Amino acid sequence: MALNTCGGMAKAARSAFCRCNPMAAERIHAYLEQDVERDTAPGPLFRSLRGTTTGAGITANGIYTVVEAYAKKAGIVVEHLGVHGLRATAATNALEHDADIAKVQMWLGHANISTTRLYDRRGQRPEDSPTFKVKY
Template identity: 70%
Template sequence: RVHGKGSKIRFLPLHPVAADRIYAYLELDVKRAGGPGPLFRSMRGTTTGAGITANGLYTIVAQWARVAGIEVERLGVHGLRATAATNALEHDA
C-alpha cells in the first residue's frame, strides 16, 4: 500500500526479492514501533517516526551513487525510477 499524490492510496506489485530486502530492513530497525508508519524514516532522529524528506532521499541516492562510481550530475530518485521502468520494458518484465 502506497500513499500517492493527493493522498490517494494505491496498491502496487512488489518483486519477491524487494519484499525480502524490505522485511530484512524492518527487522534490523530496532527503534521502529510496531504498526503503520513510514517505511523510510528520518536518519537524524530529530523527529521521531517522521518519514524521510525528498531532500533526504536525494542526499542518500547521491551518496550511494558516488560510492558506486556513478557520476551523473543531479542524479535523483525520479531518474532512477525512469531507468528502472525502461529496463523492465526492455527485458519484458
C-alpha cells in the same frame, strides 16, 4: 499487508498498493528486522534520516542524500543526479523486459499513458536507433 505487496500514499492523498518484486520484498523485510528502533505502529517505511521527528517519513532531500551517497560509494558520478530519474530507469527496465506498457502505467500511477511513454527511454539509446534496422 502481505510481504510481496507494497503500499503507500500516492498523489492527492490516495493510498496505493502494488505487487513487490520478491527480492525487493526480502530486502525490505531484512531492513525492517534490523531496525530495532521501529515500533509496531504504522508509519512510513523509510523514516527521517535525522530522527528529529518521531515517525516522520524521509524527505525528498533525504532520499537524494541516500542515493547520492550510494552512487558515490559505487563509483558512479553523474552530473545533476536526479532521484526521479531512477523512476524512469525502472520503467524503462520493465519495458525492456517485456512488461506491458499499460501495466507499467498502473505501476507508476499515471492517469494517462502518454506520461508513461515519457518515462520510456529505450528510444534514446544510440544502439536502438531505427537507422540500425535498415537493411541494405
